[in-house]
Amino acid sequence: MHQPVLLHEVMEVLQPRQGMFYIDGTIGSGGHASSIIEQIAPKGTLLGIDRDPSSVSSAKEYISHVVAEQELDVAVTIREGNFGGLAQIISEYGERKADVLLIDLGFSSDQLISGKGFSFRKDEPLIMRYDGDAGKETAAQVVNGYPEAKLAEVLKEYGGERSARRIARSIVRTRRKNRIRTTGELVEVINEALSGMYRPKLHPATRTFQALRILVNRELENLEQLLNDIPNIVAPGGRVAIISFHSLEDRLVKQRFKALASTAGAVLLTKKPITPSEGEVKRNPRSRSAKLRAITLKPSAKGGKT
Numbered sequence: 001m002h003q004p005v006l007l008h009e010v011m012e013v014l015q016p017r018q019g020m021f022y023i024d025g026t027i028g029s030g031g032h033a034s035s036i037i038e039q040i041a042p043k044g045t046l047l048g049i050d051r052d053p054s055s056v057s058s059a060k061e062y063i064s065h066v067v068a069e070q071e072l073d074v075a076v077t078i079r080e081g082n083f084g085g086l087a088q089i090i091s092e093y094g095e096r097k098a099d100v101l102l103i104d105l106g107f108s109s110d111q112l113i114s115g116k117g118f119s120f121r122k123d124e125p126l127i128m129r130y131d132g133d134a135g136k137e138t139a140a141q142v143v144n145g146y147p148e149a150k151l152a153e154v155l156k157e158y159g160g161e162r163s164a165r166r167i168a169r170s171i172v173r174t175r176r177k178n179r180i181r182t183t184g185e186l187v188e189v190i191n192e193a194l195s196g197m198y199r200p201k202l203h204p205a206t207r208t209f210q211a212l213r214i215l216v217n218r219e220l221e222n223l224e225q226l227l228n229d230i231p232n233i234v235a236p237g238g239r240v241a242i243i244s245f246h247s248l249e250d251r252l253v254k255q256r257f258k259a260l261a262s263t264a265g266a267v268l269l270t271k272k273p274i275t276p277s278e279g280e281v282k283r284n285p286r287s288r289s290a291k292l293r294a295i296t297l298k299p300s301a302k303g304g305k306t
């Protein structure tokens with residue numbers, strides 16, 4: 001099962017307390033949420049959203065089990081949704097703003113076995129969408145449809161792939177003969193394109209897969225929208241914690257938090273990003289690139305939360 005990343009550190013920066021309204025914008029398997037709800041009980045409220053319907057079902061099941069087992073007095077709503085639309089979601093939900101907001105970006109280890117093509121170690125259809133919505137852009141459409149130059153640009157920009165042009169050329173050469181349908185076929189093309197190149201640490205497909213996932217899910221656009229909407233989502237004096245997994249995301253978070261601190265009186269709770277301990281990276285290698293940043297909004301003039 002997915003292990004929550006930087007859990008102890010998230011609890012420290014968010015400081016969830018009895019009665020608080022906690023929004024989890026990426027509830028995933030409910031790992032962080034299961035610990036946080038213990039702190040907001042009694043009379044706390046959790047609104048958990050996720051773009052992936054299967055994450056929503058597993059979080060619902062797990063959280064209701066935790067609530068029942070520990071007899072927690074917490075109002076729980078877990079539903080499908082995009083954190084890029086959180087401001088709208090909470091306005092439908094009752095206008096109350098969050099005391100604590102957690103966003104844990106990227107995908108969960110459970111999604112690696114979801115059959116949606118997130119893993120380059122499996123041979124699955126090239127979808128890579130969290131929501132899997134029919135009719136929306138999939139990784140297969142990008143790989144088989146984008147012009148070579150645009151493909152190279154995507155791999156470079158979103159994946160930081162230094163051999164982007166070489167991979168893009170190889171993809172276009174292959175798809176002229178046969179459509180690239182699966183993750184296995186794509187990995188083969190990448191392996192061929194990079195054969196003989198020295199890559200000591202990373203699987204050759206790592207950066208290409210990252211780039212495609214970021215693109216088809218519009219990950220950076222959603223994050224930007226969320227960051228801009230923070231004052232509409234989080235109450236005065238409320239806290240926000242964001243865990244990111246690559247530099248493009250971390251840069252957006254850093255810049256927006258800085259702007260909120262200088263223009264809106266928010267206070268940075270992390271001057272530098274918090275990263276996992278050696279012990280955590282050993283236990284959960286997936287955590288190695290995680291960076292946690294947190295901020296607290298300016299309290300209202302009365303000193304209350306709303």
Ligand SMILES: C[S@@+](CC[C@H](N)C(=O)[O-])C[C@H]1O[C@@H](n2cnc3c(N)ncnc32)[C@H](O)[C@@H]1O
Nearest residue numbers: 004026028029030031032050051052082083104
């Ligand atoms: C790293 S996992 C979260 C794990 C969770 N904190 C836990 O402990 O179980 C990230 C989750 O965010 C979801 N996600 C990605 N982009 C999203 C978006 N724009 N809106 C809502 N959920 C999103 C993914 O579907 C995935 O389930």
